[in-house]
Amino acid sequence: MVQNNLFSVKDKVVIVTGAARGNGRAIAEGFFHHGAIVYFVDRLKELEDDISSYGKERTRSIICDLGDEEAIKAIVTESIERDGRIDVLINNAGISLASEDPYDNDVWEQTLKINLKAAFLLSKYVSKIMIQQESGAIINITSLGAMLGFPNNPSYIASKGALKQLTKAMARDLAQYNIRVNNVCPGYILTNMTRKSYNDPVLKRERDNHIILERWGSPSDLVGPCIFLASNAANYITGIDLPVDGGWLAKGL
Numbered sequence: 220m221v222q223n224n225l226f227s228v229k230d231k232v233v234i235v236t237g238a239a240r241g242n243g244r245a246i247a248e249g250f251f252h253h254g255a256i257v258y259f260v261d262r263l264k265e266l267e268d269d270i271s272s273y274g275k276e277r278t279r280s281i282i283c284d285l286g287d288e289e290a291i292k293a294i295v296t297e298s299i300e301r302d303g304r305i306d307v308l309i310n311n312a313g314i315s316l317a318s319e320d321p322y323d324n325d326v327w328e329q330t331l332k333i334n335l336k337a338a339f340l341l342s343k344y345v346s347k348i349m350i351q352q353e354s355g356a357i358i359n360i361t362s363l364g365a366m367l368g369f370p371n372n373p374s375y376i377a378s379k380g381a382l383k384q385l386t387k388a389m390a391r392d393l394a395q396y397n398i399r400v401n402n403v404c405p406g407y408i409l410t411n412m413t414r415k416s417y418n419d420p421v422l423k424r425e426r427d428n429h430i431i432l433e434r435w436g437s438p439s440d441l442v443g444p445c446i447f448l449a450s451n452a453a454n455y456i457t458g459i460d461l462p463v464d465g466g467w468l469a470k471g472l
């Protein structure tokens with residue numbers, strides 16, 4: 220049987236966190252350009268003005284701090300009041316505080332709170348809606364750090380490794396409600412988070428040496444994989460780790 224609109228996300232209601240800039244911005248814009256109704260969630264106040272040119276018909280901005288559980292609940296309430304359903308959640312917001320003391324307790328607490336706990340809480344509240352709908356897709360954005368050891372950033376690496384496993388745990392629990400949960404693992408993508416190492420020739424060369432495709436990723440490289448995992452084309456895919464890393468994990472020599 221031929222399935223129509225296999226890769227379509229048209230009219231799906233999609234929440235993307237950390238959508239003011241970097242990877243989240245590209246992912247949110249990508250879904251918008253493919254016909255979805257998109258909630259751009261971020262703490263950056265300029266967000267609302269930034270996306271105003273897209274009009275209000277299919278974009279909504281929510282300015283909030285994902286470290287606040289009440290704010291997380293409010294995202295879900297607002298989405299349901301306005302659009303009546305949530306089809307896709309993309310837990311993209313993340314922080315890397317590597318430039319501070321990596322073994323500082325506060326760095327640990329803060330990093331785990333945003334990279335792991337916020338994704339858990341938002342998934343928990345969104346999945347209650349998806350359970351009623353008996354459908355939904357959740358995508359967690361982790362990192363190569365979920366798979367490999369990188370220096371001087373233990374809280375980031377631990378948070379991403381845990382988010383990778385949370386993906387599998389929730390995929391297991393939510394499958395019975397037709398909800399799929401998957402993990403996208405970006406490699407080195409040029410954003411504010413990685414600009415310092417991109418601009419340092421020694422650090423950049425170290426990273427370049429790992430990338431089979433011989434270039435750093437751009438945030439737009441994450442759009443296709445996220446749309447795929449959110450669409451009917453991925454109906455039989457749950458609990459996976461999808462590296463989007465230019466071949467980093469595949470490279471031997």
Ligand SMILES: NC(=O)c1ccc[n+]([C@@H]2O[C@H](COP(=O)([O-])OP(=O)(O)OC[C@H]3O[C@@H](n4cnc5c(N)ncnc54)[C@H](OP(=O)(O)O)[C@@H]3O)[C@@H](O)[C@H]2O)c1
Binds near residue numbers: 413
């Ligand atoms: N860039 C890479 O190479 C790379 C590689 C692997 C994985 N990733 C992952 O991809 C995701 C996005 O990274 P990125 O490179 O696009 O980073 P980015 O440019 O720093 O963008 C992250 C966005 O999330 C927002 N955010 C952070 N904490 C928040 C909070 N508590 N509440 C609301 N919004 C918050 C940030 O706001 P502020 O500017 O105010 O912090 C920022 O707008 C992260 O999960 C990151 O770990 C990135």
